[in-house]
Amino acid sequence: MTHDVTLKKLNDRFGAGSFETSQFRDNFRLACPRERIAALLKFLKDDCGFDLLVDVTAVDYSNYPDARDRFGVIYALLSTETGERLFVKVFVNDPDLTLPSVVPLWQGANWLEREVFDMFGIRFDGHPDLRRILLPDEFAAFPLRKDYPLRGRGERHNFPVLSRTES
Amino acid sequence: MPLQLAEPAAPPAESQEYIWTLNFGPQHPATHTTLRLILKLDGERVIDAIPDIGYLHSGFEKLGEHLDYNQYVTVTDRMNYISPLSNNIGWHHAVERLLGIDVPPRCKYIRTILAELARISDHLLCVGTAALDLGAFTAFLYAFNLRETLSDLFELLCGARFTTSYTRVGGLMYDVDQRFVERVRSFLAAFPPLHADISRLLDRNRIFVDRTKGVGVLSKEEAINWSCSGPVARASGVTCDLRKDEPYLAYADFDFKVCCATGGDVYNRYLVRMAELLESVKIVEQAIENLPAGPVNIDPAGRAMLPDKTKVYSTIEGLIQHFELVMWNRGFPSPTDECYAATEAPNGELGFYLVGDGSNVAYRARCRPPSFIHFSVFPKLIRGHTISDVVAVLGSLNIIAAELDR
Numbered sequence: 001m002t003h004d005v006t007l008k009k010l011n012d013r014f015g016a017g018s019f020e021t022s023q024f025r026d027n028f029r030l031a032c033p034r035e036r037i038a039a040l041l042k043f044l045k046d047d048c049g050f051d052l053l054v055d056v057t058a059v060d061y062s063n064y065p066d067a068r069d070r071f072g073v074i075y076a077l078l079s080t081e082t083g084e085r086l087f088v089k090v091f092v093n094d095p096d097l098t099l100p101s102v103v104p105l106w107q108g109a110n111w112l113e114r115e116v117f118d119m120f121g122i123r124f125d126g127h128p129d130l131r132r133i134l135l136p137d138e139f140a141a142f143p144l145r146k147d148y149p150l151r152g153r154g155e156r157h158n159f160p161v162l163s164r165t166e167s
Numbered sequence: 168m169p170l171q172l173a174e175p176a177a178p179p180a181e182s183q184e185y186i187w188t189l190n191f192g193p194q195h196p197a198t199h200t201t202l203r204l205i206l207k208l209d210g211e212r213v214i215d216a217i218p219d220i221g222y223l224h225s226g227f228e229k230l231g232e233h234l235d236y237n238q239y240v241t242v243t244d245r246m247n248y249i250s251p252l253s254n255n256i257g258w259h260h261a262v263e264r265l266l267g268i269d270v271p272p273r274c275k276y277i278r279t280i281l282a283e284l285a286r287i288s289d290h291l292l293c294v295g296t297a298a299l300d301l302g303a304f305t306a307f308l309y310a311f312n313l314r315e316t317l318s319d320l321f322e323l324l325c326g327a328r329f330t331t332s333y334t335r336v337g338g339l340m341y342d343v344d345q346r347f348v349e350r351v352r353s354f355l356a357a358f359p360p361l362h363a364d365i366s367r368l369l370d371r372n373r374i375f376v377d378r379t380k381g382v383g384v385l386s387k388e389e390a391i392n393w394s395c396s397g398p399v400a401r402a403s404g405v406t407c408d409l410r411k412d413e414p415y416l417a418y419a420d421f422d423f424k425v426c427c428a429t430g431g432d433v434y435n436r437y438l439v440r441m442a443e444l445l446e447s448v449k450i451v452e453q454a455i456e457n458l459p460a461g462p463v464n465i466d467p468a469g470r471a472m473l474p475d476k477t478k479v480y481s482t483i484e485g486l487i488q489h490f491e492l493v494m495w496n497r498g499f500p501s502p503t504d505e506c507y508a509a510t511e512a513p514n515g516e517l518g519f520y521l522v523g524d525g526s527n528v529a530y531r532a533r534c535r536p537p538s539f540i541h542f543s544v545f546p547k548l549i550r551g552h553t554i555s556d557v558v559a560v561l562g563s564l565n566i567i568a569a570e571l572d573r
Contacts, residue, residue: 024504025264051391055507057533059522064530065503074520076507076535080391080405083412087507108394111543119228134221134572143229150233 053106119144200568231532250285261508261519289513297562338464379434383548397515403431409511498527
């Protein structure tokens with residue numbers, strides 16, 4: 001799978017060398033500065049044919065060797081026409097953990113972004129319904145961050161128990 | 168950061184007092200598993216559905232950061248427990264992509280056979296229970312009878328019927344024997360007539376067709392926009408199948424079709440699954456007759472594959488090798504890089520995004536579960552239909568809550 005056509009389009013639109021590209025195995029990746037992520041994803045969807053958003057996920061790079069940024073958010077894109085895959089990565093750091101939401105572009109991002117918010121506390125501006133999805137609403141921590149212990153902070157033992165009369 | 172709660176829905180206006188709310192689940196026989204829906208009803212008509220998920224959340228992704236690449240396979244069994252072998256294969260497919268391991272041909276063929284048998288098992292359950300929810304009890308019994316044969320087969324294969332944990336980094340737990348091959352052959356011979364029975368019971372069944380046709384329609388553009396994959400997308404006319412698009416394992420060697428439909432409703436999803444069953448049988452037939460000889464695991468000298476258990480117990484080299492791999496401060500090295508790899512699981516694209524940090528434990532093990540994504544479409548599909556259609560649409564999406572919540 002070649003990515004020449006996409007790269008050429010990107011270079012024409014954003015200027016050559018605006019994005020750092022890399023390849024590992026068969027994954028072709030694009031690193032994007034945070035300010036340009038909305039424009040880039042919109043361009044990729046509208047003009048490069050990446051019509052399917054496969055996944056949105058995040059990684060907490062706190063303990064990662066040689067990492068400079070705290071969180072990386074990864075958008076996995078697929079073009080259903082050509083079968084081309086592209087991974088766009090954007091870094092966010094404390095204290096401003098926000099990114100523009102891509103729900104207006106891909107409806108499928110709705111729950112994926114909610115899950116990233118639920119697990120990492122990264123907020124998505126413009127998301128129609130940004131609240132916790134897997135964890136209970138009153139949960140206070142973000143468990144997939146590296147500073148959260150595997151066995152939790154006792155939430156499970158302090159969980160409110162309702163009796164039959166209260167429910 | 169303070170937790171932001173969503174605004175509660177606007178209080179019903181004076182004129183909307185006839186709308187009432189029904190809680191569906193989390194313990195309800197027709198949800199199959201633990202998921203909850205809050206339905207807003209106008210008489211029988213569903214105005215809105217709000218899914219409330221997370222009842223089965225068990226932190227699988229967090230566990231993935233603490234269990235090594237071989238140990239985590241036991242957790243993948245519990246994701247989509249209808250077809251655990253598919254998850255085992257999907258997980259180790261991604262791990263081997265990250266580590267750059269190419270498994271031997273025999274292993275590829277066996278994994279292909281098992282992935283397809285798992286698909287048959289999954290589709291049978293989906294078709295059977297979807298029919299059961301709509302009142303067709305006989306089709307359900309036929310389907311579960313067939314699944315029983317498959318569970319026996321898996322038991323012969325690895326000693327467990329559901330929690331198979333059959334794959335390892337660079338190979339399999341055991342090689343298959345001739346008995347297994349014979350049993351697969353007899354299953355394949357018995358399958359088409361029983362498939363035809365189910366088909367005859369449902370395809371033109373007046374009640375089944377009336378309750379499924381035109382219900383929960385998803386157009387092609389919507390299916391793509393909502394990130395759907397697998398049978399749900401193919402029933403809407405999206406011609407995507409990872410087995411054809413990015414042939415992994417041994418799929419490039421076999422002759423099979425990608426089954427699609429254009430209706431995008433519950434009935435078409437049923438038809439696609441039924442057609443895929445026969446294609447899977449075709450793949451298994453070709454694979455079992457051309458099963459290559461040779462080793463099933465990569466060479467243990469490559470320091471990624473666990474050595475044979477008899478070697479561990481009887482030779483010092485084997486024992487050392489075993490400890491080198493399983494001790495927490497040893498183990499095989501992984502690249503300090505990240506990689507996504509996906510397989511076509513019965514429900515759709517099952518992908519794993521792995522971040523390696525040089526150790527034998529993933530730094531991050533993201534799972535892209537198809538059920539999670541398909542369930543987010545559910546409110547859109549059910550709006551405007553009657554409450555009795557809820558079970559029809561739920562059944563056609565084949566939501567498995569353990570995979571939904573992980």
